[in-house]
Amino acid sequence: MPELPEVELYSRLARAALGRTVTSVSAPDPWFIKGGADGSTLGAALVGRRLTAVHRIGKLLLIELDEGPTLGIRFGMTGTLVVDGREAIDRLIYSPRRHDPGWDRFSLGFGDGGSLVVRDPRRLGGVMLDPDLSRFGPDAATVSPSALAAGLRGSKAPLKARLLDQSRLAGIGNLMADEVLWRSGLSPLRPAGSLSTAEVRRLKRHLGRTIDDLLERGGSHRGDLMEQRRPGGRCPRDGFELNRSTVGGRTSWWCPHHQV
């Protein structure tokens, strides 16, 4: 599903549209437009503008337009980005493989005939103008060790819940949280504030490596733990049967032996 690695790949794909001018906006699904805008306000804000920059913060894609607003795109659980008919990701877990044109929830048409399309079967994503960035914590890909420690300090919430909290640390979703905790040897149930300095360092190290690996492998579902996230699944490291329960409101799998 679209977590930090997927959205990073989307942002790289979106850069193919830099410098082009928007000539049309299609927003057939009012539900998909967030923040009080609608199809006509989006059209008025975007048509005639040139794409000047693409950024990412956490799971949010940001597209800047010259002398215009910033377009924010969220991908929810099943959203993909398609530029000039090309997709950034060959397969998205939990998302249907077939294609229904009705799943194209928003698109920009460019003067050269190309397009940028947000495709989202389950409609959990959305687009907005000038998203509020103040509600995001530091991006998980670039967070400093001290900022990570500050984000965990003093919290009694389960470590995994804290990692999923986008206002504390932006970009981690359910699958990557399980993968990082498994690699770090930390239980998702540990109170976030109970980690020692050494454990925070270890978490930070594995966070960086996990993001690098998943980016290279092409998605958050390509983790080493993924295949065993199922009933009867066993820890790839030591063979113990994995625990499964809901932590932070999400289905969680972890090794009862080496994740402590």
Place this chain on the structure above:
DNA sequence: ATTGTGGCCTGCCCGC
């Protein structure tokens, strides 16, 4: 303020 819960969305999979 912090933490936890439930609901939204919809396609898919399993059992009957």
Place this chain on the structure above:
DNA sequence: TGCGGGCAGGCCACAA
């Protein structure tokens, strides 16, 4: 063969 219930999780509103 068709059908219905359960499941998936990012995000938000709301409660304690």
